[in-house]
Amino acid sequence: MRTPTNVGLAAWAHWLRFACQNALRNRRRSLATAAVAALGTSAILMASGFALSSYQGLAQAAARDTGHLVIAKAAQFEGDEDAPLQHGLDDAAALRQRLLADPQVRQVLPRVGFGGLVSNGDKSVVMLGVGVEPDSEFAVKGPFLTLKAGQVLASGSGQAQVMLGEALARSLKAQPGTGLTLLASTVDGAMNAIDAEVRGVFSTGVPDLDQRLVYTDVALAQRLLGSERVSSLGVFLDRMESTVGARQRLAAQLPTLEVRTWDQQAPFYRAVRSLYNRIFGALGLIIGAIVMFVVVNAMAMAIVERTREIGTLRALGTLPGQLVRALALEGMVLGGAGALAGALLALAVSLLLLVVPVQMPPPPGRSQGYPLLLVVEPLIYLGTVAAVVLLAMLASAWVARRAVRMPVVDALSHT
Numbered sequence: 001m002r003t004p005t006n007v008g009l010a011a012w013a014h015w016l017r018f019a020c021q022n023a024l025r026n027r028r029r030s031l032a033t034a035a036v037a038a039l040g041t042s043a044i045l046m047a048s049g050f051a052l053s054s055y056q057g058l059a060q061a062a063a064r065d066t067g068h069l070v071i072a073k074a075a076q077f078e079g080d081e082d083a084p085l086q087h088g089l090d091d092a093a094a095l096r097q098r099l100l101a102d103p104q105v106r107q108v109l110p111r112v113g114f115g116g117l118v119s120n121g122d123k124s125v126v127m128l129g130v131g132v133e134p135d136s137e138f139a140v141k142g143p144f145l146t147l148k149a150g151q152v153l154a155s156g157s158g159q160a161q162v163m164l165g166e167a168l169a170r171s172l173k174a175q176p177g178t179g180l181t182l183l184a185s186t187v188d189g190a191m192n193a194i195d196a197e198v199r200g201v202f203s204t205g206v207p208d209l210d211q212r213l214v215y216t217d218v219a220l221a222q223r224l225l226g227s228e229r230v231s232s233l234g235v236f237l238d239r240m241e242s243t244v245g246a247r248q249r250l251a252a253q254l255p256t257l258e259v260r261t262w263d264q265q266a267p268f269y270r271a272v273r274s275l276y277n278r279i280f281g282a283l284g285l286i287i288g289a290i291v292m293f294v295v296v297n298a299m300a301m302a303i304v305e306r307t308r309e310i311g312t313l314r315a316l317g318t319l320p321g322q323l324v325r326a327l328a329l330e331g332m333v334l335g336g337a338g339a340l341a342g343a344l345l346a347l348a349v350s351l352l353l354l355v356v357p358v359q360m361p362p363p364p365g366r367s368q369g370y371p372l373l374l375v376v377e378p379l380i381y382l383g384t385v386a387a388v389v390l391l392a393m394l395a396s397a398w399v400a401r402r403a404v405r406m407p408v409v410d411a412l413s414h415t
Contacts, residue, residue, distance in 0.1 A: 022330050026302065030334055033298040037338025038345065040287040041388050045346035045381060047283055049374030051276045056375065058273075059240065062266035064141050067109065067234025068243045069250065070265055071099070074258040076232060083187050084114050088229030089257075099235060102250070104242045109136055110230040112221040116184030118164075118214060120172045127168070128212040129184070131221025131230075140236060146368070150176030150200030153217055160196040160220050165210035166203040174198050182214070186226035194224050205368035288391060291338075295331055295395040303327070303403045311408050320404040327400035328393045335392025339385040347381075350374040 024030065075087040089095060096108045112131030117124045132138075134153035138145065148166050162182070164174060174180060178198045186192045196216070203210055222228055237246055243261050251259040263269060303310070310323060350373075358372040 016329055016333075020333055022302070022326070026305075029298055029301065033294055033334045034338035034341065036294040037291050037335050037388055037392065038342035040291045041339045041342025041384055042345040042349075043287055043342075044284050044384050045343060046349060046374055047280045048380050048384070049346065049350055049376060050372070051280050052375035052377055052380075053373040054276060055269075055273055057370065058266070058269040059263070062269050063236075063240060063262040066262055066265045068237040068240065068262050069235040069247055070232050070260045070262070071095075071235060071250070071254065071257055072232035077258060077260065083189060084185060084225045085112070085187055085227045085229040085231065088112075088227065088231055089233065090229055092230045092233060095254075096233060098253075099233070099250070102246065104237050104246050105235055106238055107136055107140065107236040109133055109140070109234045109236070110218055111232050111234060112218055112225070112229075113231040114184050114221060114225055116182060116224075118162075118168070118172065119181045119183065120174060120178070121181070123172060124183075125168060125171055126212060127182070127214045128209075129182070129214045129216060129221060129224075131216050131218040134215075134217050137215075146203045146205070148201045148203055150198065152202075153199050153215060155217065160194055161199040161216070162196045162220075163200045163202055163215040164198055165213040166201055167207060167211040168213065169198070169201045171211070174201075176200060182216070182224055184224050186224075187229075188226060190226075192224055192226060194220065196220070203368070205362075288387070291335070291388060292391050292395045295335060295392045296399055298334065299327065299331055299396045299399045302330075303399060307403065307406070310403060311406070314404070314408045323404045324397055324400045327403075328397040331392040331396025332389055335389045336385075338392075339388040342388075343381050343385050346374070347376060350376050 072089065073087045081087060092110050096110070099105055099108045110131075110133060112129075114129045114131070116127055116129060118127040119125075132153075133155065135155045138152040149169075150163075153161055153163055162180065164172070169175065172178075172180065176198055179195060180198060181193050181195050183191060183193045202215075204213065216224075218230065222230075235246070235250070237243060247259050247261055313323060314320070353372055353374060359369050360372045362369050
């Protein structure tokens, strides 16, 4: 016994088969239409994959630099201090142990930020100093800090050592083993100087930062500034997705302190994301319009050629709605075939880039290139394919509605 559901499915299958047969009647035009849809789909997916790859790379770099969360006094984030470490944290060791008790916290790293001068005896240069815990800090940074010469700082060496940015080392004619003098104002307003040896030379990939950046260990920075405080604590979590929940939880536990996320401390990431969203959003709209116009043109030509056929079907009792549905399904077949082909092309290119690396040139403001990668996001693939198919269906239905309203006599006499 055939149920109404089976009858409905059989009818849809019949109309879909009819649409496929119609789409194959003019293979050259159908192939050209599907090719445009394929190229449009692949362009959208590859642009989206590039944007997502850029977002992920910048997010990882920002999180590794500051920590997924940054904890400090609220005034510390404003950047205005009358004296070094004026808004620093007093009992950082106890606070650190408290934070490590959270199951999602993997590491808590103290930082001491300070400014001053670094001198080789003949020349003095303004520096941007950062006191860190060397063993943990440079293990966390991974590929986002490139060692150019020497070695990274090591804890417990018993010597005053520093690491210099590549451009700063070049300016001071310094190399591993060179002796330098660090000068900075203490918390009491006096000038203090400490002799240190260059342990290594590094590059962050940002030339302006490499001209000023100096890494020391926390103990040396505190001795230079004459204080046991630290500027902030960087909290590293088990994964990026834990950031929002951990921030809410830690902010409730530490009402006197400010807890900020990595993206709040990453203006470059926010600027790039905003720019790319606008660029690729406009690109998607343009490609969508092109696909729509191509489908409209192809369906309009097909309908003009089959006007007498449409009139014959109307004369035999076929309802206008059924004809609109058939032509919309024909557009769906063309758009669907092109969208699936485009998705497969984008997927193939994404996988190929993993096997055959392509290096991108350095972006503005940076000195290092990066590998070109395209992220494959299933939801974006499904959404893009569905959008192209829907766009093709709507375009076909719009053209078909005008054709099926033609009087039957005029359709039958059309030449």
